[in-house]
Amino acid sequence: MVTHFEPGASDNNTETKAETTAEKAEHAQGTATDSKLVYPSSHASERRDELYRTPLADITGFQFDRKVVDVFPDMLQRSIPGYRSIIAQSGLLAARFAVTDTRCYDLGCSLGSTLLAMRHAIDADHASNCRLVGVDNSAAMLDECWRLIDADTEATSQPSLPVDLMLADITDVSLQPASVVAMNFTLQFVAPAERNALLKKICDATVTGGALILSEKIKFDDQTLNELYIDRYHAFKRANGYSDLEISQKRSALEDVLVPDTLEAHQTRLSDAGYTQSAVWFQCFNFVSIIAIK
Numbered sequence: 001m002v003t004h005f006e007p008g009a010s011d012n013n014t015e016t017k018a019e020t021t022a023e024k025a026e027h028a029q030g031t032a033t034d035s036k037l038v039y040p041s042s043h044a045s046e047r048r049d050e051l052y053r054t055p056l057a058d059i060t061g062f063q064f065d066r067k068v069v070d071v072f073p074d075m076l077q078r079s080i081p082g083y084r085s086i087i088a089q090s091g092l093l094a095a096r097f098a099v100t101d102t103r104c105y106d107l108g109c110s111l112g113s114t115l116l117a118m119r120h121a122i123d124a125d126h127a128s129n130c131r132l133v134g135v136d137n138s139a140a141m142l143d144e145c146w147r148l149i150d151a152d153t154e155a156t157s158q159p160s161l162p163v164d165l166m167l168a169d170i171t172d173v174s175l176q177p178a179s180v181v182a183m184n185f186t187l188q189f190v191a192p193a194e195r196n197a198l199l200k201k202i203c204d205a206t207v208t209g210g211a212l213i214l215s216e217k218i219k220f221d222d223q224t225l226n227e228l229y230i231d232r233y234h235a236f237k238r239a240n241g242y243s244d245l246e247i248s249q250k251r252s253a254l255e256d257v258l259v260p261d262t263l264e265a266h267q268t269r270l271s272d273a274g275y276t277q278s279a280v281w282f283q284c285f286n287f288v289s290i291i292a293i294k
Contacts (some may be wrong), residue, residue: 010124047070049078049079051071052246052253052270054245059249059252059253060253064110064138066140068140073111074112078237078242080241081233081244082284082287085282086184087184089115089281090114090184090289091114091116091117091120091121093121093291094117094121094213095118095121095123096211097179097210098126098127098180099125099207099210100127100128100130102178102210103130103131103132103175103177103179104165104179104180104181105135105180105202106135106179106182106183107135108136108184108185108241109135110136110150112134113184114182115132115149115163116148116149118132118180119163124158127161130161130179131161131162131164132163132164133163133165135165135168135170136166137168142167146165159270169196170186171194171197171198172245175201176205177205178210180212181206181210182213183215184213184289187214187216188217188261189258192259195261195269196269199272200273200274202274204274210294211292212270213289213290215264215287215290216266216288216289217260217287218244218260218288219260220263232285233286234247242292266290275292276293
């Protein structure tokens with residue numbers, strides 16, 4: 001079941017129907033289950049990301065529009081080290097913390113990869129009356145997300161958690177009591193001045209014993225380390241078939257759009273928001289995923 005909500009709507013509303021060497025190494029990190037948890041096979045585009053392949057006279061700020069949607073699965077897996085594993089294990093982490101009568105949120109859900117990972121991993125009988133809620137401010141992303149989740153629903157024979165989708169800004173949306181909140185590579189796109197308040201709102205909505213899964217690109221205060229990880233990250237992208245031109249133009253498009261924090265800044269923010277524990281459970285170069293527990 002998929003429910004569609006418009007911006008600002010409460011999720012209590014009435015329901016309506018809605019290979020390179022690096023790539024081989026990346027695949028070897030996961031299991032056969034991982035691929036199912038990233039994107040269902042019904043994804044229509046299967047297009048290679050070539051958005052920055054040719055020289056652009058005017059490089060505008062990166063946007064999550066239809067052009068990006070069409071190549072997004074390829075872009076993510078070729079641009080984020082360990083992406084396949086992060087998404088699959090996000091589902092397994094969510095299964096540990098999901099409890100009955102709560103929400104499991106995916107804030108900045110894009111095409112719903114984390115939603116699907118959670119849906120496949122959480123035992124619907126154990127977490128009865130629990131709902132998955134995806135929130136994103138890109139209508140183009142949600143259009144495709146609705147289709148993918150509908151396809152997953154049709155292909156699933158076992159009971160699974162219902163999914164609600166909301167077109168909204170995550171800084172504005174009201175959150176219901178939650179046992180799990182996932183933000184995989186989302187906070188980095190939120191204005192820095194709004195991040196503390198957003199994390200406080202999420203923690204306040206999280207039940208005691210609940211968890212936040214936070215994945216981010218980070219920076220380092222130590223300039224030598226920062227340059228090392230950036231250099232090796234670009235090497236990772238080249239190994240995945242991106243040219244130096246593509247890397248450079250994409251980096252320009254993301255400047256002032258994706259603003260990374262240090263790991264220490266994330267840890268301080270989580271503590272200030274009210275989480276009692278946090279730990280890095282995944283890191284590759286300048287990409288990390290953190291589990292924070294209330």
